[in-house]
Amino acid sequence: MKKFSPILQDLIEAFKQLPGIGVKSAQRIVFYLLQGNTDKALFLAETIQNSLVSIQECKICRMYSEEELCEICKDTKRDQSLLCIVESPADLMALENTMQFNGRYFVLMGHLSPIDGIGPDELKINQLKELFDLNTINEVILATSPTVDGEATAAYIASVAGKFDIKATRIAYGVPFGGEIEYVDSNTLIQAMLNRNTIGKQ
């Protein structure tokens, strides 16, 4: 394909690397940006450049942040005694968007995966231990994925928390809200039955 200019070709390739974008979409984006939307193109280029230079991991929770501490860790109104452990920044955002949680977070940037060689060092468990060691945390909420790897991660961190005498809790799993039992897969149903709650008076 030598019919396009090499720079145009490179730009299409650059967009093609992004998740969920194929050749067609990449071409659409490129032509959109070049056809009289140069301000948007410049904005995109500058923001990407800026973020790569200034975004780092928060010193406390490992969330992406422009400063040493992220907005959540800086916020003194947030409950310092609650720490929620998540696997990724996307998980943190999903929880944060519920506006139900007022504690702080710790982002593992992955989960325990022995076969991929991902263990405590890769998840920076030492950094988490430093938080535990501050003696401000009463409860660690383990919001890792409900997968075998996520469970293993949760169990491991719970055991670490135990050594600091910190209570560890695990987010519940079961039938999705608004779902119908009939259509829930059997594996989830088993978990829902095993983790059932008491309702009403005992």
Added chain:
Amino acid sequence: MARKDIVEHEPSYLMHQMPYSETSQIVRIFSQNYGRVDLIAKGSKRPKSKFRSFLQPFLPLQLSWSGKSQLKTLRQAEIHGQYLARIQGKHLLSAYYLNELILSFLRMEDPYQNLFALYASALHGFSESNPIEPILRQFEILMLAEIGYAINFETEALSQKPIEADLDYVFIAEQGFVSKRNHNSSPFVVKGQVIQAINQGNFSDQETLVCAKKILRWSIQYHLDGKELKSKKVFKAIERQDGSK
């Protein structure tokens, strides 16, 4: 011949999975009659995928797939048989280790029915929190035998004479057990009665467990040919962390 490339309701365990494109995964499985197979699970990362909750390690699965090339297409996934109690802690790490052994050593699409049965019972043992070491040693011994690297626990490697309970032997990974008389330099000496106990699968004695562990670690390292098992590395990192608080 026409339907030869379709496999239905095959008892299997998932060994490992990795993302493939935005929405799909490659799942590496160990099946009862087809051994190690790699499958592509199309759309399995979509929220509504019917595969999603099944494609997890250590679950007794029944999988259906089709295709002639090395990478088959997963058609159906179900839970098969009794749901095991959740495997935890060191038992869980050990289960990952077995998966990595299977991924490292088994040839693709070659049946290993005995090993499959032992794997299933090993998982059962782990889920009941039975002692880990004997389970691992039995699995390692059978696996090496099934892939053609059997350790000879019955005869002395040079003379082919039966191992004798009250003689001392030296273990050499590429040869087997050699009478200590022919080999003075090796620091690791195994008693004949220990070799006999391992051969009978009797790990009740502490010395047998320790020796068996060494023997198998050497053998596996030898056959890995310089490759490192990642799960072992993680295992050690966790133990180091445990030690330091």
